[in-house]
Amino acid sequence: MPNDTLPNHTPPDDKSPDCGPNCGGPRVRAIPPGEDRERLMCPDCGYIAYQNPLIVVGAVATWEDGRILLCRRAIEPRKGYWTLPAGYMEERESTREGAAREAWEEARARIDIDHLLAIYDIPRISQVQMIFRARLLSPDVEPGPESLEVGLFEWKDIPWAELAFPTVIWALREHHERLGRSDCAPALNPTPDALARWEKML
Amino acid sequence: MPNDTLPNHTPPDDKSPDCGPNCGGPRVRAIPPGEDRERLMCPDCGYIAYQNPLIVVGAVATWEDGRILLCRRAIEPRKGYWTLPAGYMEERESTREGAAREAWEEARARIDIDHLLAIYDIPRISQVQMIFRARLLSPDVEPGPESLEVGLFEWKDIPWAELAFPTVIWALREHHERLGRSDCAPALNPTPDALARWEKML
Numbered sequence: 001m002p003n004d005t006l007p008n009h010t011p012p013d014d015k016s017p018d019c020g021p022n023c024g025g026p027r028v029r030a031i032p033p034g035e036d037r038e039r040l041m042c043p044d045c046g047y048i049a050y051q052n053p054l055i056v057v058g059a060v061a062t063w064e065d066g067r068i069l070l071c072r073r074a075i076e077p078r079k080g081y082w083t084l085p086a087g088y089m090e091e092r093e094s095t096r097e098g099a100a101r102e103a104w105e106e107a108r109a110r111i112d113i114d115h116l117l118a119i120y121d122i123p124r125i126s127q128v129q130m131i132f133r134a135r136l137l138s139p140d141v142e143p144g145p146e147s148l149e150v151g152l153f154e155w156k157d158i159p160w161a162e163l164a165f166p167t168v169i170w171a172l173r174e175h176h177e178r179l180g181r182s183d184c185a186p187a188l189n190p191t192p193d194a195l196a197r198w199e200k201m202l
Numbered sequence: 203m204p205n206d207t208l209p210n211h212t213p214p215d216d217k218s219p220d221c222g223p224n225c226g227g228p229r230v231r232a233i234p235p236g237e238d239r240e241r242l243m244c245p246d247c248g249y250i251a252y253q254n255p256l257i258v259v260g261a262v263a264t265w266e267d268g269r270i271l272l273c274r275r276a277i278e279p280r281k282g283y284w285t286l287p288a289g290y291m292e293e294r295e296s297t298r299e300g301a302a303r304e305a306w307e308e309a310r311a312r313i314d315i316d317h318l319l320a321i322y323d324i325p326r327i328s329q330v331q332m333i334f335r336a337r338l339l340s341p342d343v344e345p346g347p348e349s350l351e352v353g354l355f356e357w358k359d360i361p362w363a364e365l366a367f368p369t370v371i372w373a374l375r376e377h378h379e380r381l382g383r384s385d386c387a388p389a390l391n392p393t394p395d396a397l398a399r400w401e402k403m404l
Contacts, residue, residue, distance in 0.1 A: 025227060034347060036307075037292075050290075051293050052254065052256055052257070052290065052291065052292075052293065053257055053291050053292070053293055053295075054254055055254070055255055055257060055330060088252075088254065089254065089255050089330075090239075090254075090255070091253050091254065091255055091328040092325050092326070092328055093255075093325055094323035094325050095321070095323055095330060096323070097325070105238075115387055116321070116387065116388065119297070119318070119332075121296035121297055121298070123294050123295055123296050123299070124294070126293040126294055128257060128291075128297060130321075145236060182387075183386060183387055184385060184386070184387060185317055185318065185384075185385055185386060185387060185388070186318065186387070186388065
């Protein structure tokens with residue numbers, strides 16, 4: 001668990017994903033010494049190009065009256081559909097800082113992150129999504145560069161048929177079922193039972 | 203929140219971190235169109251080499267009598283020190299699958315993952331650590347290639363002065379304080395108060 005120094009597997013400090021200046025680049029799939037699975041390697045210098053899962057951070061952010069912030073996507077995938085403010089975590093920030101940054105970037109929303117609402121594993125695309133609950137510090141929001149429009153939605157007005165991704169539906173449902181609760185374990189990917197129950201509600 | 207298709211920022215499907223075959227590789231720091239921070243880019247083809255935080259998954263795994271699995275590191279950093287079974291999450295696995303895999307790789311331990319004990323943000327090195335609680339399915343463990351030795355430790359016998367990383371201490375303390383509890387929010391990085399309280403216990 002290398003957390004106190006740079007891990008022994010990362011690229012050199014210059015963060016170049018490339019290897020040596022005279023190398024042909026990582027282009028061969030091979031099992032590195034001491035490992036048990038194939039990696040993309042440079043046969044000239046032995047550099048290993050690790051591929052890792054990505055973290056998506058986001059928030060169900062509500063105003064005092066319970067209305068929920070949603071953003072209509074200006075970019076693919078799922079351009080034109082509604083989503084929670086969320087996106088890829090950046091280096092050298094915390095998960096909470098990342099969720100707050102995304103709310104600002106996508107909706108010019110200042111939010112106060114509360115607790116972790118849900119963690120969704122999406123192994124098919126190697127993503128882990130961490131969705132927080134948050135309070136909007138002001139109801140004044142406006143579209144950032146990745147949003148066509150943004151808005152605060154009462155529960156009954158949520159555009160369920162126009163939500164961009166399954167995890168948006170999941171997080172909104174969990175938020176609604178947990179109203180008034182905070183000190184509980186984050187939700188995980190919903191069970192088939194939960195999905196069936198939610199389906200009936202639509 | 204692109205979770206239903208490949209995100210629009212990832213390398214092409216061949217997973218090469220390199221760009222085009224006739225390019226000089228990502229070697230220029232510049233702000234890509236539509237973004238607001240510098241990335242390492244290839245000036246020949248415009249390929250963007252994103253750098254992202256890494257997820258570490260691990261477990262506080264206990265046998266029926268409460269003894270805790272620890273591994274003595276055979277590799278740097280902190281070679282010779284004791285740690286929890288943990289390591290980098292791989293692509294196309296869930297966080298829980300990753301934690302179980304690490305227990306097998308480092309201690310030949312078969313574990314049944316229970317709930318999420320703690321999430322630690324380490325922005326300085328761009329890591330997010332997710333530590334689960336788990337049950338050992340057998341007390342028979344042995345060192346994997348990254349461990350010098352492995353063992354099951356009663357609480358009073360934990361080698362506190364020889365633990366590899368702060369997060370190992372944190373996770374062990376949280377595990378101990380939460381004995382008998384399971385449906386609670388995962389612990390976060392400890393507050394200064396918690397650190398001071400734990401310090402007194404040593």
